[in-house]
Amino acid sequence: MSQQSHLNEFFEFLRFPSISTDSQHKDAVDSCADWLLAKFRKMGWQPEKHPTPGHPIIVARGETKADRPTVLIYGHYDVQPVDPVEEWDSPPFEPTIKGDKIFCRGATDNKGQHFAHILGVEETLREHGDLPVNVIFLIEGEEEVGSPNLPPFLEQHREELSCDICAVSDTGMIGPGIPTLTYGLRGVACLEFTVRGPKMDLHSGVYGGAVANPAQVVAELVASMHDPDGRITITEFYDQVLPLEKWEREMWAGLPDGDASTLAETGVPALFGEAGYTALEHRWGRPTAEVNGIGGGYQGEGSKTVIPREAMAKLSFRLVPDQDPTAILQLAQRHLEKHCPEGCRIEVELGHSGPAYIMDPHSPPGKAAQNALQKTFSSEPRLIREGGSIPIIQSFKDILGVDTILLGLALPDCQIHAPNESFTITNFEAGIRLNRALLEELAESI
Amino acid sequence: MSQQSHLNEFFEFLRFPSISTDSQHKDAVDSCADWLLAKFRKMGWQPEKHPTPGHPIIVARGETKADRPTVLIYGHYDVQPVDPVEEWDSPPFEPTIKGDKIFCRGATDNKGQHFAHILGVEETLREHGDLPVNVIFLIEGEEEVGSPNLPPFLEQHREELSCDICAVSDTGMIGPGIPTLTYGLRGVACLEFTVRGPKMDLHSGVYGGAVANPAQVVAELVASMHDPDGRITITEFYDQVLPLEKWEREMWAGLPDGDASTLAETGVPALFGEAGYTALEHRWGRPTAEVNGIGGGYQGEGSKTVIPREAMAKLSFRLVPDQDPTAILQLAQRHLEKHCPEGCRIEVELGHSGPAYIMDPHSPPGKAAQNALQKTFSSEPRLIREGGSIPIIQSFKDILGVDTILLGLALPDCQIHAPNESFTITNFEAGIRLNRALLEELAESI
Numbered sequence: 001m002s003q004q005s006h007l008n009e010f011f012e013f014l015r016f017p018s019i020s021t022d023s024q025h026k027d028a029v030d031s032c033a034d035w036l037l038a039k040f041r042k043m044g045w046q047p048e049k050h051p052t053p054g055h056p057i058i059v060a061r062g063e064t065k066a067d068r069p070t071v072l073i074y075g076h077y078d079v080q081p082v083d084p085v086e087e088w089d090s091p092p093f094e095p096t097i098k099g100d101k102i103f104c105r106g107a108t109d110n111k112g113q114h115f116a117h118i119l120g121v122e123e124t125l126r127e128h129g130d131l132p133v134n135v136i137f138l139i140e141g142e143e144e145v146g147s148p149n150l151p152p153f154l155e156q157h158r159e160e161l162s163c164d165i166c167a168v169s170d171t172g173m174i175g176p177g178i179p180t181l182t183y184g185l186r187g188v189a190c191l192e193f194t195v196r197g198p199k200m201d202l203h204s205g206v207y208g209g210a211v212a213n214p215a216q217v218v219a220e221l222v223a224s225m226h227d228p229d230g231r232i233t234i235t236e237f238y239d240q241v242l243p244l245e246k247w248e249r250e251m252w253a254g255l256p257d258g259d260a261s262t263l264a265e266t267g268v269p270a271l272f273g274e275a276g277y278t279a280l281e282h283r284w285g286r287p288t289a290e291v292n293g294i295g296g297g298y299q300g301e302g303s304k305t306v307i308p309r310e311a312m313a314k315l316s317f318r319l320v321p322d323q324d325p326t327a328i329l330q331l332a333q334r335h336l337e338k339h340c341p342e343g344c345r346i347e348v349e350l351g352h353s354g355p356a357y358i359m360d361p362h363s364p365p366g367k368a369a370q371n372a373l374q375k376t377f378s379s380e381p382r383l384i385r386e387g388g389s390i391p392i393i394q395s396f397k398d399i400l401g402v403d404t405i406l407l408g409l410a411l412p413d414c415q416i417h418a419p420n421e422s423f424t425i426t427n428f429e430a431g432i433r434l435n436r437a438l439l440e441e442l443a444e445s446i
Numbered sequence: 447m448s449q450q451s452h453l454n455e456f457f458e459f460l461r462f463p464s465i466s467t468d469s470q471h472k473d474a475v476d477s478c479a480d481w482l483l484a485k486f487r488k489m490g491w492q493p494e495k496h497p498t499p500g501h502p503i504i505v506a507r508g509e510t511k512a513d514r515p516t517v518l519i520y521g522h523y524d525v526q527p528v529d530p531v532e533e534w535d536s537p538p539f540e541p542t543i544k545g546d547k548i549f550c551r552g553a554t555d556n557k558g559q560h561f562a563h564i565l566g567v568e569e570t571l572r573e574h575g576d577l578p579v580n581v582i583f584l585i586e587g588e589e590e591v592g593s594p595n596l597p598p599f600l601e602q603h604r605e606e607l608s609c610d611i612c613a614v615s616d617t618g619m620i621g622p623g624i625p626t627l628t629y630g631l632r633g634v635a636c637l638e639f640t641v642r643g644p645k646m647d648l649h650s651g652v653y654g655g656a657v658a659n660p661a662q663v664v665a666e667l668v669a670s671m672h673d674p675d676g677r678i679t680i681t682e683f684y685d686q687v688l689p690l691e692k693w694e695r696e697m698w699a700g701l702p703d704g705d706a707s708t709l710a711e712t713g714v715p716a717l718f719g720e721a722g723y724t725a726l727e728h729r730w731g732r733p734t735a736e737v738n739g740i741g742g743g744y745q746g747e748g749s750k751t752v753i754p755r756e757a758m759a760k761l762s763f764r765l766v767p768d769q770d771p772t773a774i775l776q777l778a779q780r781h782l783e784k785h786c787p788e789g790c791r792i793e794v795e796l797g798h799s800g801p802a803y804i805m806d807p808h809s810p811p812g813k814a815a816q817n818a819l820q821k822t823f824s825s826e827p828r829l830i831r832e833g834g835s836i837p838i839i840q841s842f843k844d845i846l847g848v849d850t851i852l853l854g855l856a857l858p859d860c861q862i863h864a865p866n867e868s869f870t871i872t873n874f875e876a877g878i879r880l881n882r883a884l885l886e887e888l889a890e891s892i
Contacts, residue, residue: 208736220668222665223665290650296737303762305736305762306739316751418647
């Protein structure tokens with residue numbers, strides 16, 4: 001199959017605005033699932049579309065033979081919202097090629113990365129009529145909202161999803177052409193809180209000075225989470241944090257300069273965080289408390305001198321081994337409630353969460369993954385962790401009892417979760433080759 | 447003229463969505479000015495509509511006689527925005543009567559209060575064919591955006607606006623039926639600041655912990671303006687504050703319980719502010735630093751784990767004698783710039799401002815005002831200050847050289863600047879009688 005026909009199919013897949021967090025896009029998410037279903041049918045498989053209380057899960061499997069290992073390949077067809085939409089240089093859901101890059105929401109995260117696996121399997125089947133291992137594709141539509149329905153689904157289908165290893169491409173490469181195995185991920189725990197004061201918006205001249213301002217209180221609560229050195233002040237927050245091991249810090253120190261690349265990729269005027277850690281250590285091996293959204297009062301043109309009746313903030317905590325997300329959310333909730341002044345009321349709503357993940361990169365499947373990466377990119381793979389969260393990886397461990405190989409194809413400048421997300425044609429095609437090499441290596445090693 | 451015909455005319459005036467802060471409503475503001483012009487023409491006057499770089503100013507004067515004092519009556523036909531519009535129980539620009547109350551944006555602030563003066567003058571003219579004093583109406587369309595074009599207008603028309611006293615109804619009454627003379631107002635100084643960090647929204651997993659989060663920085667900057675006791679921490683902020691005088695504190699202590707009424711009117715669970723002051727003293731006699739709007743990151747449904755590229759806050763400071771608004775804005779800007787961490791850049795945009803105002807309530811025009819209030823409401827007037835700002839009052843003093851009598855008709859529950867603003871029919875009609883009594887009293891006293 002030609003590169004052009006690969007791209008044509010990929011672009012059809014990308015055009016669905018499958019934003020899982022926004023109920024207005026429910027139909028688009030569903031249509032996107034149907035498109036995947038049709039794709040697997042074209043490959044001669046009998047895929048299944050499983051409804052959930054949220055968005056459907058697609059399961060597709062090739063021929064199963066008892067004498068060979070089973071590899072479960074996971075991906076997600078849902079994508080992040082696109083706002084601020086005015087900052088996109090091309091329509092967010094119209095794939096646009098510029099040079100080697102395909103610009104589209106979901107291009108890298110995660111449609112491109114798992115669709116390359118599908119095309120790899122399709123090519124192997126076309127050339128050999130069979131695969132070297134049993135393959136199950138498991139592709140969900142709720143990763144961007146924390147995969148609430150996938151763990152119950154894994155529980156219910158534990159037998160039919162039984163496998164020896166999971167493979168996921170939803171992480172990043174150190175740089176173009178540098179193959180990268182990710183052996184750890186941070187966890188995440190989200191919450192939102194609303195502070196309410198007066199029963200209505202007040203004239204800040206008439207009442208200002210005598211009543212607490214909910215926007216001020218939200219700001220104070222957000223500010224209260226860090227000390228001036230950037231260390232998180234929530235009581236017991238760091239108690240379960242495993243320190244980084246010596247070999248990890250040394251390996252990461254040997255990577256291309258993380259401090260400089262963090263500055264270059266983000267454009268910030270200076271780095272941030274508690275002293276004693278590099279940027280990569282902050283991003284991969286240390287927990288955070290972050291405000292992802294804050295809002296209250298008048299945000300339009302001009303001024304409006306009100307004391308708003310309420311204000312809110314959305315927080316997320318990035319977690320490392322061995323922090324427990326449920327415990328962290330409880331600590332955070334206690335911190336916020338304790339620090340809310342008596343002039344306001346606070347309501348804390350706990351959101352999705354998942355623990356950090358870590359696997360041994362020197363295990364047999366870890367070695368197989370390194371070999372496949374070496375073959376695909378003709379270069380020594382680097383061993384890293386990543387800062388993002390894929391809570392489902394922990395569920396594969398807990399429910400299916402298997403480790404996950406994380407073979408990321410995202411490049412540092414691909415702008416996932418931001419305007420102008422892109423995926424390179426180079427990595428899209430490499431992903432197809434990587435799938436083919438990986439299945440061969442896994443057939444031999446496990 | 448009947449009450450019904452008064453209301454019919456008033457409702458026509460109210461229906462213009464004359465929101466001065468929002469450029470989308472420019473035509474409505476202009477049409478509202480034209481309506482006023484037509485009203486004065488119907489009274490047999492030759493009013494003038496003066497264009498400005500913003501919204502037009504209406505000037506209307508009756509017959510001028512050299513042997514009697516001249517009273518300038520000021521009002522503003524522009525109104526505040528209506529958001530959150532979903533919290534209105536009736537359409538914001540469709541006057542809706544419930545019991546004694548007329549619900550509409552601008553009903554109290556300020557269309558109702560100055561339109562009563564117009565009707566008072568119209569009635570006196572109809573009954574007597576003349577007025578006891580010379581009257582000039584000066585009605586502008588930019589009070590809610592800080593009256594930027596009125597001071598230059600006063601400078602340019604200083605001679606034709608020459609007068610002995612100004613009268614303004616744009617303040618409040620202690621309670622229904624309690625006549626109130628306001629002898630002081632707080633000033634105001636506004637600014638907006640934006641904090642920018644990364645060049646784009648970042649994935650909070652990928653980069654979180656290594657870069658400063660602009661929403662977090664905005665929260666910290668807002669929080670940095672107060673100490674835990676509610677005292678403002680900006681250096682030199684209190685240096686020019688005149689302490690309250692003993693007689694003022696005693697008079698205010700004799701008013702209906704300000705602490706209890708502040709709690710009841712606002713619905714807050716507890717009062718706020720530095721110790722040692724009553725709620726009324728906080729509201730009328732002490733300065734504030736308030737956040738009127740704050741925003742950054744994802745504020746929609748669900749969660750989006752980003753580090754936003756920028757976040758912002760709108761601040762306003764309520765000022766008391768003798769604080770200088772320009773100096774306060776400079777102190778605030780210096781505070782914000784000094785406290786912004788090196789991982790972000792801050793941009794501070796200074797907005798409108800005006801100093802606090804104070805007059806002597808025991809002067810001849812102050813006494814005339816008290817007499818008119820006594821006649822209209824058959825009760826002893828109370829002497830108060832108010833917390834809101836009418837910067838133009840200071841301009842009348844500085845440019846026209848005259849004091850201003852503040853004869854407010856707003857009630858504590860009229861919800862100016864908030865959803866469901868209202869004005870009572872009782873006070874609308876009292877305003878008409880008050881104008882007639884005031885002009886008679888002023889004719890005798892000055």
